[in-house]
Amino acid sequence: MTPSSDAPADRDITILLVEDDPPTLWRLNDALVGAGFDVVAAATLGEARASLETRAPRVLLTDLQLPDGHGIELIREMRRRSPDTEIMVISALGDEETVVSAITVGATGYILKDAFPTDIAATVRELVAGHSPISASIARFIVRRTQAHAEPPPGPELNTAKLTPREIDILWGIAKGFSYAEIADNLGMSRQTVPGHIKSIYRKLEVHTRGEAVFEAVQQGLIRL
């Protein structure tokens, strides 16, 4: 859980924070600045784009419901312009759908709005170190879509066909509250490889713009949120 030695120092990590609710913005900003990160705050999509013109951040941390547009658009633009930027969404409660939607367009992490300041900083640090966070509810949400259902569950369309049985087993383990160590022991694999698998799962769930139809379909699904 500790950042590895070759990881960049916190002050070298630039973060673009996009959040329209001032108290939440203050809170997140305080937590990140307090941890030593280089934070640029934006309250609207327009401000965020203006900031991107000058510099691409190492981490984009964005809310999805913004006054002048949808955070999904920003995530897409960011993926296109700067593939190396880590993207996180700010999640309220009970909105696994939103998080998974963001994952399908390229997000690899998320932060709970009410998370403790230390947790917020730790999550960003781990993401930069290559460890995507995943909660039991997100894992549950994804893994339930790998099951054959007579009628698809509500929410965004999720193409889980690319996930390997091992990855699905890992998701089940997380959903049921087993620790990475327990999962690794149970599946007969090294404990260190579990976070890598999770990152890989996020990448596989991302819908690349292979065709307009798929893209549009996903977008439709997201706009409905």
Place this chain on the structure above:
Amino acid sequence: MTDEASKPAATGGLALRSRKGASRLVQYVLLQAVIAALCIVVLRLPLPEPPAQYRVVDFTLSDRDTTRTVALPDFLDTQFSVDEPAASYAGHFIWSTREAGRAWSVYLPRFTNGVAVLVNGVEILDSRRDPDANRPDRATPEIALIPASLLHDGSNDLVIRLYVWGPISGYLAPLFVGPDDALRPACETRTLIFVTLPMVFAAWRGILAVILAIMWAMRRHEPAYGALAAAMALGASQAFLQTTVDDPRHPHLNAALIASGPLESGFVLAFGILFFTRRWPRVLGALIFVPGMLLALIALFGTPQAVREYSVILGLPAVGVHLALLALIVAWSEIRRQDVPGLLLGCAVTIVLTSFVHDILSVAQIIPDHRLFFTRLSYSAMLVAIGAGLTWRFARALNRVDGFAAHLAIRLREAEEKLKASFAREQERERTAALARERTRLMRDLHDGLGGQLVSIVALSERGEAGGIGEAARAALKDLRLVIDSMDDIGGDLMLALGSWRDRVAAQLRPHNIALDWHAVPPGLPVYPELRPWHVIQIVRILDEAVTNAVKHAGAKRIAVSIETLKDDTGEPRGAITITDDGKGIAPADDAADGRRKTGRGLANMQNRAARCGAALDLISGSDGTRVRLKLPRRFPDGDAAAG
């Protein structure tokens, strides 16, 4: 009061019934009288005869030693054997050569028992070779062509040798000699009525015998069909068995034939008794068949002469008594309950009885006797009518069964649809009720947790105590997460709910620097298909309460959560969740009165929630820590007893 009131009604009803019965009896008797009268009229209708000019009536009778002149018809009382002619009638007829182009015949409309015809000394006919003609009960006519070579101009000799072998006296009706085309139509008519028709009826009875026998075989509880089948079979075989001239050579055949009449009428009577009274009188019933059996015995072992005598003095009265009894039974049944088959049978019996009386009177020469017997003919027709009627009735019963089956199918479909509709209604009602219950629980859950916490936040903010607000708001958020989380379909896998809970607890404990030891033994907990969101909420609230106690009151540094499946006394797998902390214990050890009361209430709350889920909660608290163990039920209860 009631006695007095009911008595006149009862007697009145009786009187009414007897009056009704009497009027029915009168009606019935009148109807039968009309039918008998009609029957007599029909019986007396003259049969077609050839032109009178060909009639030959004057004969010289040579009866053994005596010779006298007779005019036909003539009766001959003496009885002889089959081989020896009883008498010889000698007469004449005129033929002229002008008739040479036309064939001439001798036509004998009726005779008993046998005749031989000689024209100019040459025999041209011997009726004894025709089996049909040998039966006295069949009025078989005979016609014989006279070979042209035998005829000569003027008077020709005609000799009729009459053979008589009983049981009735010899008889020779007026005969005709003339052109064949003038005589034959009358002969054909008689053949049709007295020979062909009985055979047709007999064939018909044979078929009905088979049908009725099958019916009886399939419905053994209705012996009436069996009795009627026996009567039919007997009658049919009797019609096809032929009387031989020299009877002693076939005594069995002879016996069967002679006994068949009384036996057959016995079976018909048995049918009537079974069919109309539905009871069988054992002793009297056996008596019915006595005359027939006696006759059969006599025919087998007695002399031909005795057989003939007894068949008249025993057989005929037996048939008459059977018919009369049958008529009475049918009349009695018809008066008690009027129905069509009974009425038809009654009329048929009247016709047969009338014919029988007519035949007896005719043989006894009380009424003009033409030796034409109609009993068997009418009786055959009656049996055919009964058989056809029963078959018709059977077919109608089958139709009714079909109709009933169709009706039943319709009713069944209706009932099924009604049931379906009511089931759908019930299901809808059940669904609505379930939704309402779910909504109520959700409201209460929100109210219990979130509502209270929000009110605390409001109160704290109003007093300007910012410190407590954060804690209360966090608790509210946690509770909201719990409620939202529990709404998710986890397919009965409590582990999925506990997974989310672990994340929340880990986040809760991190600021307090309390370590969380999570120990889940794969595969974790059993799957509960009946698990509902409110069960999940109760269980997670219990666990939350335990963790909160450990953090707030026990001052624990380490909390261990252990999830495993244990075997209970009966070997059934039971889920168990254990939360252990290293704190200073709660309740008794807590010296603050307020805190004790609070934890006491918290404990009661936990017990209450566990009970609602059918789970068992046991808590051991000491100075070295607290252990809360929640043993999950084998099956989560469907209803919520405490929900009210």
